[in-house]
Amino acid sequence: MLITKSPTKTTSQSLLHQSVQFLKGVGPKRSEILERLGIHTIHDMLHYFPRDYKDRTRIQKISEAKIGAEITIQAKILAINNRMARNRKYILEAFVTDETGTIAATWFNQPFLMNKFHVGDNLFLHGKVGAYKYLQLLSPEYEVIQDAETNIKEGGIIPVYPLTEHISQTQFRKIVKEAVHHFANHIEEILPKELLVNNQLLPLDKAIREIHSPETFDTLKRAKLRLVYNELFTLEMAMALRRSGIKEETGIAFKSGPNVDAHIRNLIPFTLTNAQERVIHEIKEDMRSSKPMNRLLQGDVGSGKTVVAIYAILVAIANGYQAAFMAPTEILSEQHFQTIQKYLQHSHVRMQLLTGSTNSKYKKDALEQIRNGQIDLVIGTHALIEETVQFKKLGLVVIDEQHKFGVIQRLKLKEKGFSPDVLIMTATPIPRTLSITLFGDLDISILDEMPPGRTPIKTFWISKDKEKDSYNFIHGEISKGRQVFIVYPLVEESAVLDLKAAVTEARKLQHDVFPASKVGLLHGQMKSGDKDKIMTDFKERRYDILVSTVIIEVGIDVPNATVMVVEHAERFGLAQLHQLRGRIGRGSEQSYCLLFGNPKTNEARERLKIMTKTCDGFKIAEMDFKLRGPGEFFGTRQHGLPELKISDLIRDFPILKQARSDAFEIVSKDPHLTQETHQKIRQKVLETFKDRLELISIG
Ligand code: ADP
Numbered sequence: 025m026l027i028t029k030s031p032t033k034t035t036s037q038s039l040l041h042q043s044v045q046f047l048k049g050v051g052p053k054r055s056e057i058l059e060r061l062g063i064h065t066i067h068d069m070l071h072y073f074p075r076d077y078k079d080r081t082r083i084q085k086i087s088e089a090k091i092g093a094e095i096t097i098q099a100k101i102l103a104i105n106n107r108m109a110r111n112r113k114y115i116l117e118a119f120v121t122d123e124t125g126t127i128a129a130t131w132f133n134q135p136f137l138m139n140k141f142h143v144g145d146n147l148f149l150h151g152k153v154g155a156y157k158y159l160q161l162l163s164p165e166y167e168v169i170q171d172a173e174t175n176i177k178e179g180g181i182i183p184v185y186p187l188t189e190h191i192s193q194t195q196f197r198k199i200v201k202e203a204v205h206h207f208a209n210h211i212e213e214i215l216p217k218e219l220l221v222n223n224q225l226l227p228l229d230k231a232i233r234e235i236h237s238p239e240t241f242d243t244l245k246r247a248k249l250r251l252v253y254n255e256l257f258t259l260e261m262a263m264a265l266r267r268s269g270i271k272e273e274t275g276i277a278f279k280s281g282p283n284v285d286a287h288i289r290n291l292i293p294f295t296l297t298n299a300q301e302r303v304i305h306e307i308k309e310d311m312r313s314s315k316p317m318n319r320l321l322q323g324d325v326g327s328g329k330t331v332v333a334i335y336a337i338l339v340a341i342a343n344g345y346q347a348a349f350m351a352p353t354e355i356l357s358e359q360h361f362q363t364i365q366k367y368l369q370h371s372h373v374r375m376q377l378l379t380g381s382t383n384s385k386y387k388k389d390a391l392e393q394i395r396n397g398q399i400d401l402v403i404g405t406h407a408l409i410e411e412t413v414q415f416k417k418l419g420l421v422v423i424d425e426q427h428k429f430g431v432i433q434r435l436k437l438k439e440k441g442f443s444p445d446v447l448i449m450t451a452t453p454i455p456r457t458l459s460i461t462l463f464g465d466l467d468i469s470i471l472d473e474m475p476p477g478r479t480p481i482k483t484f485w486i487s488k489d490k491e492k493d494s495y496n497f498i499h500g501e502i503s504k505g506r507q508v509f510i511v512y513p514l515v516e517e518s519a520v521l522d523l524k525a526a527v528t529e530a531r532k533l534q535h536d537v538f539p540a541s542k543v544g545l546l547h548g549q550m551k552s553g554d555k556d557k558i559m560t561d562f563k564e565r566r567y568d569i570l571v572s573t574v575i576i577e578v579g580i581d582v583p584n585a586t587v588m589v590v591e592h593a594e595r596f597g598l599a600q601l602h603q604l605r606g607r608i609g610r611g612s613e614q615s616y617c618l619l620f621g622n623p624k625t626n627e628a629r630e631r632l633k634i635m636t637k638t639c640d641g642f643k644i645a646e647m648d649f650k651l652r653g654p655g656e657f658f659g660t661r662q663h664g665l666p667e668l669k670i671s672d673l674i675r676d677f678p679i680l681k682q683a684r685s686d687a688f689e690i691v692s693k694d695p696h697l698t699q700e701t702h703q704k705i706r707q708k709v710l711e712t713f714k715d716r717l718e719l720i721s722i723g
């Protein structure tokens with residue numbers, strides 16, 4: 025017989041990774057249903073957490089009912105009675121009993137309840153006790169207890185799982201119970217003792233038991249704390265490993281003395297803002313260091329990121345390296361190309377634009393020149409990450425609007441050089457809360473100051489009855505030679521209906537409202553090439569008005585557009601509204617953002633109010649994040665992060681900070697997690713990030 029080194033370890037692991045079919049009560053059919061919930065193994069089952077709990081800790085007796093007080097009881101229906109009261113209100117009464125007495129549960133105007141209840145049903149009821157001719161529970165909360173549940177005779181704190189309709193809570197609870205009963209003792213602790221002690225964390229197996237069947241609300245809280253910590257610790261561990269991996273690489277130590285600096289400044293036609301100076305200083309320090317730069321530059325639309333990027337690009341080129349600048353769309357790449365060309369017209373920098381529509385014969389030459397170093401700066405779309413693109417000496421990678429690319433593409437471009445410096449730019453202000461999690465592996469620079477001489481955009485919330493006046497106002501702007509965006513939300517899920525709505529609206533505006541103006545249309549079903557064409561036409565003033573159902577490309581520059589109308593503004597999120605507003609106010613003229621909308625919810629009203637009060641992207645982002653929560657704010661998936669099952673980045677921010685500092689400390693002492701005490705963590709991180717191994721660097 026073979027002797028394995030640590031038999032218990034392997035056994036526990038493989039036991040937990042058995043199929044759920046090994047659990048009692050789970051056959052092929054059930055396992056299919058569980059599969060759809062993402063539960064394949066017993067481990068998955070144990071980590072499928074309740075979304076809520078029911079408090080059954082204090083079930084009282086009907087004999088204890090006191091008029092005016094609240095009571096929770098478990099009782100059986102003896103009779104059901106429904107009638108019409110004198111005021112024509114419908115009344116449903118269920119007379120229920122436990123072994124101590126009888127009480128009537130009374131609901132008003134809910135006739136559908138009639139079908140919910142049957143004589144003989146067992147109910148949990150919670151409500152206020154009143155008295156009419158007899159004792160009553162007035163409109164109590166109720167739950168019909170299913171047969172199986174009565175047999176189990178559960179009191180206590182009952183978990184409620186996020187399920188589909190194919191499996192009931194009771195059935196699911198039973199399976200979880202099986203899993204916990206037979207397998208929870210095989211769950212191994214992943215954290216070193218000191219962390220458990222210092223943070224007063226429950227052992228992992230105990231936490232898993234508790235989360236599924238809590239003894240008390242207090243222990244439940246501790247179980248949650250432990251599992252939240254676990255999740256965030258794993259995430260931060262991956263960040264820490266990645267960051268330390270990058271820092272271990274040897275990058276390029278660029279030289280940038282006063283000569284280069286003076287040279288670059290000569291090309292910039294204005295005085296840099298303090299924020300630009302600060303950020304350029306940060307970038308210069310990174311570039312001088314022999315560790316590769318990995319920096320995120322956040323700055324609202326118009327804050328002047330381009331010139332910062334140009335500074336970095338020129339430092340690289342001055343040192344004899346090539347630079348690559350990647351933007352998410354062709355039109356943005358072209359725009360960047362033109363802007364940068366203008367800045368560099370008196371320099372010797374050799375530039376090349378490379379996009380999907382670059383003519384193939386021309387492209388071949390271009391690729392050759394990039395390969396042999398005749399090109400210093402390549403600007404383009406993700407065409408840049410194609411295999412055919414090879415650099416002679418790539419030293420700097422600049423990526424605009426990173427959230428459109430995701431981490432993987434970022435890495436691909438980077439791999440075209442030998443540890444080049446990376447600068448990522450985003451105009452989406454990201455609240456600090458989020459950026460330290462999402463971009464935990466990046467250093468962050470913020471441009472929080474606008475260049476001088478800008479007229480702040482005036483934003484108005486226009487109610488339905490004032491829309492006509494706004495159209496007159498828009499007429500006025502157009503007659504001054506200005507251009508206008510009119511944006512509609514996606515009305516339907518269906519692209520066809522969406523298109524129809526947009527076409528109809530554009531036609532109506534053209535014929536009924538602005539017959540003398542030229543109205544263009546941009547909609548979600550267009551191919552990206554056609555979209556670019558319409559945008560270009562608009563930019564070149566072939567249209568006065570652009571009607572759009574899609575979010576107009578971030579970063580599109582049409583200085584002559586001074587009005588942004590958002591129809592049904594209440595249907596847009598804050599971040600979207602802010603992005604839309606960023607399309608205007610790019611010239612020297614006063615710009616106006618008109619938000620049409622009659623919001624029905626407080627939250628929607630709040631959003632519109634915030635928009636009229638501030639133009640500060642960071643403030644708006646922070647509010648947005650608070651209003652909507654991180655899941656909505658933007659999907660974590662596209663950032664290459666695993667889905668958070670139990671944590672909430674806002675609510676659990678203090679735990680996140682602790683987990684982060686613990687993870688970074690461990691990695692600072694054991695950068696490749698080679699120590700024996702860190703093996704379980706290592707396994708856990710590898711397992712969690714198994715689809716994204718390129719994101720972490722464990723030796
Ligand atoms: P972003 O890319 O951050 O949206 P840009 O780099 O496109 O912003 O800059 C917006 C506008 O402001 C450009 O027209 C640019 O020339 C101008 N600009 C940038 N920095 C300054 C500055 N320090 N002083 C004056 N104008 C500036």
Ligand code: MG
Pocket residue numbers: 329330579
């Ligand atoms: Mg820009």
